[in-house]
Amino acid sequence: MSPERKPSIPDVGELGLQSDCGSCFGLCCVALPFAASADFAIDKDAGRPCPSLRTDFRCGIHSELRPRGFSGCTVFDCFGAGQKVSQVTFGGQDWRQAPGTARQMFDVFPVMRQLHELLWYLAEALSRPAARPVHADLRAALEETERLTRAGAEELTGLDVPAHRGEVNALLLRTSELVRVGIPGRKKERRGADLVGARLKGANLRGANLRGAYLIAADLKGADLRTADLIGADLRAADLSGADLTGALFLTQSQLNAAKGDAATELPQTLTRPAHW
Known part of the structure; x- marks a missing residue:
């Protein structure tokens, strides 16, 4: 049985959905909490920098994360949210240079990450020919989600993310149905x-x-x-x-x-x- 033609996700580069750690202020290493477990060797509170985060915002143990007990770091993907918050929302001013922005920056990051994840799904849905009946709605949802990613910090922290996810998810579910109905059996x-x-x-x-x-x-x-x-x-x-x-x-x-x-x-x-x- 020959494999199906693999779809391509449109505008991934244009939407900035691929992580660029060099343009981020180490937000995943600071903003997010983690607990000592099989995925993380230590406990860390949200807003506290990981002990391995260097002054240049790079990971000091990046090449040894798995053997040192930080496999959770190796599986995380921010979908490009880190550089968007760092370079767009806060205009390239990092939380060390401007500590007064730190709390808000750390609050914005998980919101942005969810929005960028939704952009990834919407872009993929638009690449599916079988989902053409909902392409117009998908495009509108993508444009609105992209607009939100460029909003100010206050609008982002006040965003009702579950409500927005719910609206997008209804379109993604319909996309799934349209694509899978054509599969035999x-x-x-x-x-x-x-x-x-x-x-x-x-x-x-x-x-x-x-x-x-x-x-x-x-x-x-x-x-x-x-x-x-x-x-x-x-x-x-x-x-x-x-x-x-x-x-x-x-x-x-x-x-x-x-x-x-x-x-x-x-x-x-x-x-x-x-x-x-």
Whole structure:
């Protein structure tokens, strides 16, 4: 069976959805909290710089994050929100030079990250020919979301993010339905399913609805996940070795980074094979 044509996400560069850490003030290393766990070696409160953050906003242990117990850092993706907040919202003035802006900058960052994630999904949805019936609405939602990313700090911190996500999600759900209805055969509906550790080796999940499914440590070796909807699916430690993710809907780099795979795993062309696979 020949693989499907892999879609391309339009305007990713123009929208600034790829992380540029060199243009960011280390916001993910300061603004976000984390707790000592399998993903992080220490506890850190929101707004407190990670001890490994250097004065130039680079990570002092970047090449050793996994062996030092910071695998959570290696899977995080801000979708370009860090440089947007640093260079656009705050005009290139960093929180060390202007400590009075720090609290607001750290509050804006997670909001911007969610907006940029939505832009990623909307851009992908617009690349799907099958979703043409809702392209006009998707384009309008993308333009409004892009407008919000360029708003001032006060508007961003006051934004009702759940309400905006809800409006966008309705369009993404419709996109998923339009794309998957064209896939032959019966599609599995496993939205939000608890599939932790599930044995799904070689499973036919083509066109399946796996939105928000818990696939932690699931055995998906050799599984057919072509055009499956994976938005929000938890793939931590899931084994994707030899799996076919060609055309998977709303799959992100951070999901892949959290999973396991190998050279035989088939990926959408918009994503990169993680270095640790």
